[in-house]
Amino acid sequence: MSTVVENTSGTPMLEIRDIKRDYHVPQGFLKPDKTVHAVKGVSFKLETGKTLAIVGESGCGKSTLARILTFIDEPTGGELLIEGKKVDTRPGHLTAEMRQKVQIVFQNPYGSLNPRQKIGDVLGEPLLINTKMTASERRDRANEMLIKVGLGPEHYNRYPHMFSGGQRQRIAIARALMLNPKLLVLDEPVSALDLSVQAQVLNLLSDLQEEFGLTYVFISHDLSVVRYIADEVMVMYYGEAVEYGTRDAVFTDPQHDYTRTLFAATPRADVDSIRARMAKRGKLVSAG
Helix, strand or coil: CCCCCCCCCCCCCCCEEEEEEHHHCCCCCCCCCCEEEEEEEEEEECCCCCCCECCCCCCCHHHHHHHHHCCCCCCCCEEEEEEECCCCCCCCCHHHHHHHHEEEEECCCCCCCCCCCCHHHHHHHHHHHCCCCCCCHHHHHHCCCCCCCCCHHHHHHCCCHHHHHHHHHHHHHHHHHHHCCCEEEEEECCCCCCHHHHHHHHHHHHHHHHHHCCEEEEECCCHHHHHCCCEEEEEECCCEEEEEEEEEHHHCCCCCHHHHHHCCCCCCCCHHHHHHHHHHHHHHHHCC
């Protein structure tokens, strides 16, 4: 079972207690199903306004945990609490209010946007389903959110294919914020973007967190990104949380052998280095 980081400042925004998720995989005729333990008793607490980064290799269970936190998958065991209230994730028991508190931003911004919908409709859809806003109010809210993410009202009637990858991810972030959530789960939100665009989106996420008081669970395998954005870090390995601590503690003095191996295998980089490399490349291109 993972270590629990205690929160002494009040009720945490998010708490999970011994969360498990098993999958039953058919093995063929007359063979019993195989049980895969994707998440094995993970526990943590996350304070309001903070960012927890969950890191690990592909298949370690971090994306499965993200799906549990956003109510896409139901846990096999354990408890999930939002602002101290236990969430009943069984089909038909999850309230609309609770769904609005937690939103997710996926890795692939193009795959998560309907190519047949204009951006205004993409942003307005959560309001149409979950609120009683008029069409005019939904449009105003969508235009307001486009500005918040660095776009503008002129983009309202365009389609997803008319935007770059970075712009599409900004739209996905805007959509996630339409219902004023308190918790955002970001599943590899910059891994599909160019390095220079990664820095821009990370800065945007930091600005939005400060403005709206958002709490982030940031799923990533990129340690340079994690070091830039995280307050706390949880390292997962084969479904278990093998290390959990503040960013500085984990990066400065990792305690688990797997964490040290993971760090040793990752090239040292950070957002400042990314910016410096891009600036140097720009100067070389200009000189040429």
